[in-house]
Amino acid sequence: MPLRLLKYGLSRRYPVRGDLPPTPDLRPAYDVVIVGGGGHGLACAYYLSRYHGIRSVAVLEKGWLAGGNTARNTTTIRSNYITPEGIAFYREGVQLFEEMSRELDFNVMFSQRGQLTLAHSEATLRSFHLRAEMGRHLGTRIEVVDTKGVEALAPLLHMDYGGALEIVGGLWHADGGTARHDAVAWGYASQAARRGVELHQRTEVLAFERVGERIGAVLTNRGRIGCGNVLIACGGMNYPVALKAGVELPIRNFPLQAMVTQPLKPFLHNLVSSVSLHTYLVQTDRGEVVIGGGSDPYQLYSTRSTLDMKEHLAAGAVHLFPFLKSVQLTRQWAGITDMTPDYSPIMGASPVENLWLDCGWGTWGFKATPVAGKRMAETIATGRVPAILKPFALARFGSFRLLNEMGATAASH
Numbered sequence: 071m072p073l074r075l076l077k078y079g080l081s082r083r084y085p086v087r088g089d090l091p092p093t094p095d096l097r098p099a100y101d102v103v104i105v106g107g108g109g110h111g112l113a114c115a116y117y118l119s120r121y122h123g124i125r126s127v128a129v130l131e132k133g134w135l136a137g138g139n140t141a142r143n144t145t146t147i148r149s150n151y152i153t154p155e156g157i158a159f160y161r162e163g164v165q166l167f168e169e170m171s172r173e174l175d176f177n178v179m180f181s182q183r184g185q186l187t188l189a190h191s192e193a194t195l196r197s198f199h200l201r202a203e204m205g206r207h208l209g210t211r212i213e214v215v216d217t218k219g220v221e222a223l224a225p226l227l228h229m230d231y232g233g234a235l236e237i238v239g240g241l242w243h244a245d246g247g248t249a250r251h252d253a254v255a256w257g258y259a260s261q262a263a264r265r266g267v268e269l270h271q272r273t274e275v276l277a278f279e280r281v282g283e284r285i286g287a288v289l290t291n292r293g294r295i296g297c298g299n300v301l302i303a304c305g306g307m308n309y310p311v312a313l314k315a316g317v318e319l320p321i322r323n324f325p326l327q328a329m330v331t332q333p334l335k336p337f338l339h340n341l342v343s344s345v346s347l348h349t350y351l352v353q354t355d356r357g358e359v360v361i362g363g364g365s366d367p368y369q370l371y372s373t374r375s376t377l378d379m380k381e382h383l384a385a386g387a388v389h390l391f392p393f394l395k396s397v398q399l400t401r402q403w404a405g406i407t408d409m410t411p412d413y414s415p416i417m418g419a420s421p422v423e424n425l426w427l428d429c430g431w432g433t434w435g436f437k438a439t440p441v442a443g444k445r446m447a448e449t450i451a452t453g454r455v456p457a458i459l460k461p462f463a464l465a466r467f468g469s470f471r472l473l474n475e476m477g478a479t480a481a482s483h
C-alpha cells in the first residue's frame with residue numbers, strides 16, 4: 071500500500087463517516103415504533119420520513135440491521151403470481167425496484183435478467199398458460215415458451231428429451247430479476263437516518279403495554295418507549311412478537327435453506343427454476359451459482375443447514391446443468407420463514423387499534439420490500455389501508471377470502 075494512502079487512512083483530518091449513525095439513546099416516545107430492522111421495517115421508515123413528513127420514528131432491531139431473512143434470501147424479484155391481487159401488488163414492487171438505485175442514491179445492483187420457470191409436463195404447461203394470460207392482462211411481461219424458446223434462453227440446460235423429466239416448455243417472465251439484498255436494506259436505512267429516523271440495533275422488544283384497545287408503550291431490553299403507532303415487521307419472529315401484543319396470527323414457521331457454489335465463468339444469464347424438481351438457480355455477478363428450493367418439510371425455529379436439503383438441491387441443480395457435478399459448494403444457510411395458509415402476506419390493521427402488521431412474508435417477501443414499505447407507510451400515516459393492500463388483510467382468514475399463491479411461490483419464491 072502506498073505510504074501516502076496509509077497516512078490518509080490514519081489521519082484524524084479525514085475521519086471515517088459510515089453511512090449509518092451509531093445507535094442513539096432511546097427517547098421517551100416516538101410517533102411510530104417499527105419492530106424489526108429488516109428490509110421491510112427500514113423501507114417503511116424511509117417512506118414515512120420522506121413522503122409523509124413523519125420523522126419521529128424508531129426502528130428497533132434485536133440484532134443487527136438486515137441480519138434476518140433480508141440477508142439470507144436468494145433475491146428473486148418478480149411479479150408472475152397467480153391471483154389478480156397478487157400480480158397487481160408485486161408488479162408495483164418490480165416497478166419500485168426499477169427506480170430504486172436512483173430513489174435511494176445507492177446502487178442496489180438491480181439486474182432485470184428475466185426468470186424462466188420450466189414445465190416438465192403438459193399439465194404444468196396448461197397452468198403456465200393461465201398465469202401468462204392473467205399476467206399479461208395486468209401488465210406484466212410474461213409468456214409461455216416452447217422447447218426452442220427454452221433452449222434459446224438457457225443454452226446449457228439439459229433438456230432431458232425422452233427422459234422422465236423432459237422439459238416441454240417454460241414460463242418466461244422478462245420483468246424478473248435480482249438485486250443486492252444488503253444494499254437494499256442499507257440504502258433504505260441510510261436515507262431514513264438522514265431524515266431523522268433513529269435506528270436502534272441490539273434493541274429487542276420484550277413486551278407491549280396495553281392501554282385499553284391500544285398499545286401504550288413498547289418494552290425493550292433498553293427501556294420503555296411510548297408510541298403513537300406500532301408496526302410489526304419481524305420476519306421469522308412475527309408470530310411470537312404479535313402474540314406479545316395479544317394478536318394470534320395464522321402463521322407457522324418453517325426453515326428455508328439455500329446454498330452457493332464457487333465462482334464459475336458466466337454460463338447462466340437468467341433465473342431458472344423447476345417446479346417439479348423444487349430447485350432454482352441464479353448465477354451472481356461474481357459468478358457463484360445460488361441454488362434454492364422449497365422449505366424444510368417440518369416446523370422449526372432454527373437456522374441450521376441439513377445434509378438432506380443439500381443433497382436434494384444438488385441433485386436438482388445437477389439434473390438441470392450436469393456439468394455442475396464437479397463444482398464445489400462454498401456455503402449453505404437457512405432462514406426462518408413465517409408461512410401463511412394461502413402463501414400470501416398479512417398487511418394492514420390488527421385487532422389492536424394502533425398496531426399495524428407487515429407479516430407472513432414466508433419465502434417470498436424480499437421482492438415486496440419497497441412496495442410493502444411504501445404502502446405500509448401510507449397506511450400508518452393516513453390511518454387508511456390503500457386499495458392495493460386491502461385484499462391482504464388479516465380479516466380474510468375469518469371470511470374465507472384467501473389469496474392462494476401456493477403454485478407461484480412454493481419452488482421459486
Ligand SMILES: Cc1cc2nc3c(=O)[nH]c(=O)nc-3n(C[C@H](O)[C@H](O)[C@H](O)COP(=O)(O)OP(=O)(O)OC[C@H]3O[C@@H](n4cnc5c(N)ncnc54)[C@H](O)[C@@H]3O)c2cc1C
Nearest residue numbers: 106108110132138139140143144146275305405435436437
Ligand atoms: C433462504 C431464503 C431464501 C429466500 N429467497 C427469497 C427470494 O428469492 N425472493 C423473495 O422475494 N424472498 C425470498 N425469501 C424471503 C425473504 O427473505 C423474506 O420474506 C424477507 O426478507 C422478509 O423481510 P423482513 O424485513 O420482513 O424480515 P427480516 O429481514 O427477517 O427482518 C426482521 C427483523 O426483525 C428482527 N426482530 C425479530 N424479533 C424482534 C424483536 N423481538 N425485537 C426487535 N427486532 C426483532 C430480526 O432480528 C430481523 O432482523 C427467502 C428467505 C430465505 C430464508
